[in-house]
């Protein structure tokens with residue numbers, strides 16, 4: 001398993017702005033989406049391409065690069081994943097989307113699954129999981145378990161902030177899954193919040209705090 005912490009100045013600047021106390025819903029949402037797009041750009045830089053021939057503007061054949069082989073499915077984890085999805089979608093406007101819904105029980109911190117609509121041919125696609133927070137890792141591991149149970153074998157994840165504890169748990173459960181994060185933060189507090197983190201990302205994106 002590889003953890004790619006994207007140190008690009010645009011990513012780091014935008015993430016820094018998201019950490020401010022009292023940030024507006026509008027700004028938090030915008031930044032979440034923008035970093036989602038930037039992480040997607042990094043996560044897809046090694047996609048294989050092949051040369052194909054098309055008719056060019058003069059009506060004569062022209063060779064172009066085309067993304068090869070397996071296609072993607074974007075997997076936003078409800079709710080907070082929707083905040084990043086809008087940015088991720090800008091780079092994959094035609095991607096099929098597999099929505100999964102899980103929330104973390106506030107007392108036990110265990111994930112509770114309540115929805116899934118995974119594309120039928122998921123076994124032929126690379127799944128790109130999208131969620132702003134990787135805390136204990138429980139939600140991510142349950143999502144990967146679900147995708148693998150449906151035959152998916154190629155899985156990557158995009159997160160704004162990850163806790164070392166969650167990364168360690170992921171490595172033990174699913175060492176084949178690479179993740180791209182804007183920051184690996186310091187630790188999880190007793191309530192399961194990432195420190196310094198962003199607070200409750202879902203509440204900030206949806207204005208429910």
Ligand SMILES: O=P(O)(O)OC[C@H]1O[C@H](OP(=O)(O)OP(=O)(O)O)[C@H](O)[C@@H]1O
Nearest residue numbers: 078079080103104135136137138139202
């Ligand atoms: O790594 P974990 O400890 O499992 O925690 C991470 C999960 O917690 C948050 O969702 P939350 O449960 O707050 O649901 P929401 O998106 O509906 O707010 C976050 O968006 C992740 O899905």
Ligand SMILES: O=c1cc[nH]c(=O)[nH]1
Nearest residue numbers: 135193194199200201
């Ligand atoms: O810090 C955290 C941990 C889990 N979920 C969040 O939204 N924030």
Ligand SMILES: [Mg+2]
Nearest residue numbers: 200201202203
């Ligand atoms: Mg939440």
